[in-house]
Amino acid sequence: MAGGAGALVKARASAVAAEIDKAFDRLLPLPDDPRRRLYEAMRYAAIGGGKRLRPLLVQATCDLFNISRDCALRVGLAVECIHVYSLVHDDLPAMDDDDMRRGKLTTHKAFDEATAILAGDCLHDLAFEILANEETHPDPFVRVELVTALARASGPAGMAGGQMMDLEAENARFDLATVTRLQTLKTGALISFCIDAAAIVARLAPEGRRGLHGYARDIGLAFQIADDLLDVEGDPVLAGKALGKDMAAGKETFVSLLGVDRAREQAALLVAQSKAHLHGFGAEADLLRAIADYIVERDR
Template sequence: MTDETSSFSARLKANAAAVEALLATLLGPAALPDEIARPETLLDAMRHGVLNGGKRLRPFLVTESAALLGGNADAGLRIGAALECVHCYSLVHDDLPAMDDDDVRRGKPTVHIAFDEATAILAGDSLLTFAFDIIAAPETALSDSQKTTLVLALARAAGHGGMAGGQALDLAAERRAPDEAGIVLLQAMKTGALIRFACEAGAIIADAGPEDRRRMRAFGEKIGLAFQLADDLLDLTADAAVIGKATGKDATRGKGTLVALHGQAWAERALERLVREAEELLAPYGARSAILAEAARFIANRRS
């Protein structure tokens, strides 16, 4: 393991612990001003859906992108936590019987199994709403303009024109397999949109100029594509016990993927190309971007 890889691994682990601790605090039992109460079972279900380990890759991309451009570290952590709430809400809902019908997530029972379907729906609804609370809260040390920009960008990435729309296309793909362009569109929405936001958010937090924001957004798009390609490879080749969720479901349901269309060797070459392109986008930042470049390689080569 190189020093660079070791540094990346340590920072990823430290950031995951910081995000977990912040989310545990934010999802405590005490009601905030203007909240009336926090029902115990609902809060337990929210915590089950969020405080269950995981790499916290999306928050890591937020904090590292912000750090690269000189953004406020505490604000970066809070925006990362908000993004993780959106990501976890999507997992809670995706696991429902009406969607992907999964019983295990990160090696533990999914929320609707641990509680019930109605509670899982409400937990997801609450996590999505709470994400925007975290961004807007006075504890997030950003200007009103930055907060508004982040709220708009996250809403566009998470909603019907982004992640939720991608899930709708994913469900439709079970009835009629999309062509290659349809697969790329689906994946850019369902998976790529939040990863793109994570990287662009760092530029917004740092109040960076339009060129930095464009560059970080493009970097997020590249690694978002790489994330989904790696995910499709894992679905084809990985052991469910290793990655903590069911595998082989895309093939079972007849869903088209780029890996299924072009094969494993093509996907591995495409991942190498995407990493190169991501690194080229970071080149102007020099050695300061080493951790984000390592993140791109980690995403492409991950085994879980």
Template sequence: MPGASLTLKPALDAIGKAIDQRFDRLLPVPEDSRARLFEAMRHAAIGGGKRMRPLLVVAACDLFHVDRERALRVAMAIECIHVYSLIHDDLPCMDDDDMRRGKPTVHKAFDEATAVLAGDSLHDLAYDILADAATHEDPFVRLELIQALSAASGPMGMAGGQMMDLVAGDALYDLGAVTRLQQLKTGALIGFCLEAGGIMGGIADGQRTPLRGYARDLGLAFQIADDLLDVEGTEAAAGKALRKDEEAGKATFVSLLGLERARTQAQMLIDQAILHLASFGQEADLLRAIARFAIERDR
């Protein structure tokens, strides 16, 4: 389906612009020695990335006709968490990456200590945005979002997945273990994006099964596509170093399944993700377009 990414292009452009504008407003540089910290946060947060997670929040909110402004506030919170995790992930003691989103990583453009603090600060900012009374969100909605975010981001979610990934260097992971690792490392935050739509849409916990099914399948397809990109892509297009997993001898979906089966598996997951949306009409079109886009990025 070569047209799918074309369909998504205006939505990606719009969300990119909206997120950049909001970060610019949210991070004015103070006139004292904290300036360096804010400059580092801006370097990481503004002008880069596909903003897939913010777009997922907006698309999930579309399902329940949640106002775009409300969706964008939560989208900012999840992007703060994503950017913080990238900054810390890129540190020399973690993945040791020099480039990210086509720019030097924060510890390269600034220094390691500033990178640690910039990540920590964006981490706080995410919760600050969700708690903010200015959201006019019902207080129970705000609290449920905060709890869902801490579960997705913390030691049983994303951070736990990163720990598994670190330990993976010494262990031999099979397909089940790699799936579990990725469901935490990248899947937990993607799960939050969909869950947020349900929470803001006032959908009861028991009614969120299609959202969770979509998120799970999309998250895995997304990761397989990332693994494929790591093998087949160019560093210029990806904006970061590639083929690091292979060098480190880490098990990935591609190393475990082979190129051909990995591709088939990703396509199957995307078909499945879209099937979870069967009970929705046009209001799910953006989620469907995102799913198709997930496996045809930047090749």
């Protein structure tokens, strides 16, 4: 590929990012009472910056099934709430202890730890409130399925479980299978939710979901390998955060286990494989294909 694919993704991603920022701005007006600081911290964490890859994935998958833009936006907003809350908590001193994120101070540095913990907790609630609201979809069955899928993707059998494994990685030497499982949970579960969500809204039968599941799993792993490569070779200014942290902490990653060259090969292989899973779709899946390419070519 593909300046073409990169340009397609970037144009759509920046449209999505603007929509997400606008929606957060509308959802989080500052109250004129002592809770003001909490809302300021939620807004600080949620608005501006970020690739908004997850809302983009939701929209790209919703495009396959002619799902309304409003529904896709609200589902994307809910996933982004979970993603942002997890970043706020993961950046805390007790967790990854990061000072910079998305090119600005982390939330606990810009505010304080207590406010950051609460702001993360509130974004966590907001995700489910958004999904459960009838503005997301008229059918309560669809909404309740979305809530279930997101709670699973974010909890101990998903993202948070992966984060726990990541904490344990400092005290253990994980092999490739365990690192793969860790990343399938830590970043893969939420990425898979983005694609599953569209399948839920479209009321797709299980056999129709198989290819999409495969796509999601493959781009999730490719995304993480690319992240590991950026952690070793990337530019911290472009990344907007500290790099080289996994190696310093003695954690095994795809790059430490495979080496840079084989890791890059593996990412390319996963991207090819992810696109093969979309063979049943025509041009309507071109954005999903372009996102797969973009995921391993991005510089942040």
